[in-house]
Amino acid sequence: MSTVKDKKFETSPTIRETYQLLINGERVDSKSDETFTTYNPATGDAVAVVAKASIEDADRAVKAARAAFDSGKWKRTPIGKRSRVLNKIASIMRLRFNELVELEILDTGKALSAAQGQVMQAIEDFEFYAGAIVGHRGDVNNVPGQFFNYTQKEPVGVCAQIIPWNYPLMMAAWKVAPAIAAGCCVVLKPASLTPLTAIVLTEICHEAGLPPGVVNVIPGAGSTIGNYLVEHPEVDKVAFTGSTPIGKDIMAKASQTLKRVTLELGGKSxxxxxxxxxxxxxxxxxxxxxxxxxxxxxxxxxxxxxxxxxxxxxxxxxxxxxxxxxxxxxxxxxxxxxxxxxxxxxxxxxxxxxxxxxxxxxxxxxxxxxxxxxxxxxxxxxxxxxxxxxxxxxxxxxxxxxxxxxxxxxxxxxxxxxxxxxxxxxxxxxxxxxxxxxxxxxxxxxxxxxxxxNSPISAFPGTPFGGYKQSGFGRELCVETLDLYTETKSVLSYFGTRPLNFFNV
Missing domain, CATH: 3.40.309.10 (Aldehyde Dehydrogenase; Chain A, domain 2)
Incomplete structure (x- = not known):
C-alpha cells in the first residue's frame, strides 16, 4: 500500500494495511470473511484492506451494544467517571494526532490544513461533552398540593450512528461523544469510502477505558448495513448525516419502530x-x-x-x-x-x-x-x-x-x-x-x-449545528444534543399525611 507524504508533515509510523471490525471490545473479521479496499482519492492508490460487515455482524454489534446497555455498567457509571473517560479519549487522540490526520488525508484526499482542523475539533468535541454532561441533569418542579415532582435524565439506549464520507472523524466525534457522555451504547457505521479514522476512534475509546460493547464499529454498505440498523428492533435511536433523499428513507423506516431520529442532511446555503x-x-x-x-x-x-x-x-x-x-x-x-x-x-x-x-x-x-x-x-x-x-x-x-x-x-x-x-x-x-x-x-x-x-466559520464545540426544512432536524455539537440521547423521566411523589381516596370508597 503506497502513500503520498510531504516532508514538512511528520507522518505516523502506525498506519496499518488491514483494519477489522470492532465488536464488543474485540477486533474481529467479518463473519462472511469479506473485505474491501479503500483508495486515496488524490492518487488512486490503495490505502488499506477493511473487513466488510455482514448482516450477521451488524446483528451481533447491536446485540453487544444492547447487552452492554442493559447490564447498566456504563449508564450507571457516575457522571464524573464518564467525564474522565471522555477526557482520556481526547488525550489519546492528541497523542495520536498525526496518525489521525494522515489517515484522514489518505482516506479523503483533503488538504492538510482542513484535516488538521477537523481532527482538532473532533478532540475538542470529547472535551466539550466531558464538561457538558456534568451539568446535564433534571429539574425540580412546583406542583399544587402536597406533591413533589422531579425529573431525571436517562440514556435513550442503543444508538445506530451513520457517518458520511466528507468529515469522517469529525462527524463520528459529533455523534459518539454526546451519546456515550449520556450513557448510551453505540453501533457506528462509517462510510465505506472513508472508514479508517472511525475504526481507530473506536479502538481509542476502549483504550481510554470504555467497557466492551459501548462503542462498536461495523464498516459496510449503507444500503444493507445502514438499512438493517435503522430497522433493527433493538436499536432505540438513529443519528444520520448525509443526503436529504436518504434521510427521508431513514425516517420512513425508523417510523416502523418509532425510533428517535436525528437527521443532519443536505444544504444549498x-x-x-x-x-x-x-x-x-x-x-x-x-x-x-x-x-x-x-x-x-x-x-x-x-x-x-x-x-x-x-x-x-x-x-x-x-x-x-x-x-x-x-x-x-x-x-x-x-x-x-x-x-x-x-x-x-x-x-x-x-x-x-x-x-x-x-x-x-x-x-x-x-x-x-x-x-x-x-x-x-x-x-x-x-x-x-x-x-x-x-x-x-x-x-x-x-x-x-x-x-x-x-x-x-x-x-x-x-x-x-x-x-x-x-x-x-x-x-x-x-x-x-x-x-x-x-x-x-x-x-x-x-x-x-x-x-x-461577517465570518465563514459555521460551528465550534458548544454552538448548535443543524437545519430547517429539508436540511433535517435536531441539533448537534451543543449542550442540547445531550437531550437527543436521553429520555426525561418525571417522578411525582405525594408527601401528605392523609391518604388520597378520590373515589371515596
Missing part, C-alpha cells in the same frame, strides 16, 4: 454580500465558505448573492483569488484544495456544471476536471464560479457537493431574503455587512439553522 460590507473580508470569507474541504460540505455557501452596486468590484476580486487557489499534494501545507472523494462524485459535480452551461449560464473560471502534476490518477475539479443563472436552474436549486458556486445580483434586503429562502434547504447561511441592525434583521428572517455574520 446562501451567502449574502451587502453593499456596505467590508469587501476584502467578504471576498476572503466567501472564498473559504465554498472552497473549504473542496466544497464537499453540507453547509458550503454555494449560492452567492452580491448587491448590484458592488457586484463588479466584488466579482473581479473574488475571481482573481479563486484562480490563485492551489490544487495538489494534500500533505503540502501550501495546498488549498484537495481531491474529490471519488470518480462518481467527480462526474456528479461535472454533470451539474454542464447542466448550467446547457441552461445558458456562464463559467467565469473553472468548469472542468483538473489534472494535477504527479497526481494524474486522482480525482480533481477546478474551483468553479458560475454566473448568469436564474433560480429555476438545477445548479441553483440542487446540492452539488463540490467546489462550485453560483452567483447572482440583488437589490436590497427584501430581494436578498427572497432569493436566500427560495430553496427546500435551510442549513447554513452567511451575511456580510457592517450595519449591525441589518445583520440582525436579515439573520432573523433567514430560514436556516445557522447564520454566519
Amino acid at each position: 446562501p451567502n449574502i454580500v451587502f453593499e456596505d460590507a467590508d469587501i476584502e473580508a467578504a471576498v476572503a470569507g466567501s472564498l473559504y465558505g465554498i472552497f473549504y474541504n473542496t466544497g464537499q460540505s453540507c453547509e458550503a455557501r454555494s449560492r452567492l448573492y452580491v448587491e448590484e452596486s458592488i457586484y463588479d468590484e466584488f466579482m473581479e476580486k473574488f475571481t482573481e483569488k479563486a484562480k490563485k487557489l492551489k490544487l495538489g499534494n494534500p500533505f503540502n501545507e501550501e495546498t488549498h484544495i484537495g481531491a474529490i472523494i471519488s470518480k462518481d462524485q467527480l462526474e456528479t459535480i461535472d454533470g451539474y456544471v454542464q447542466s448550467a452551461i446547457a441552461d445558458g449560464a456562464t463559467i467565469v473560471t473553472g468548469g472542468k476536471a483538473a489534472t494535477v502534476e504527479g497526481f494524474e490518477d486522482g480525482y480533481w475539479y477546478e474551483p468553479t464560479i458560475i454566473t448568469n443563472v436564474n433560480h429555476d436552474m438545477k445548479s441553483v436549486q440542487e446540492e452539488i457537493f463540490g467546489p462550485v458556486v453560483v452567483v447572482m445580483k440583488f437589490n436590497g434586503e427584501k430581494e436578498a431574503l427572497a432569493l436566500a429562502n427560495d430553496t427546500i434547504y435551510g442549513l447554513g447561511s452567511a451575511i456580510w455587512t457592517t450595519n449591525q441592525a441589518r445583520a440582525t434583521r436579515v439573520a432573523n428572517e433567514i430560514k436556516a439553522g445557522i447564520v454566519m455574520v
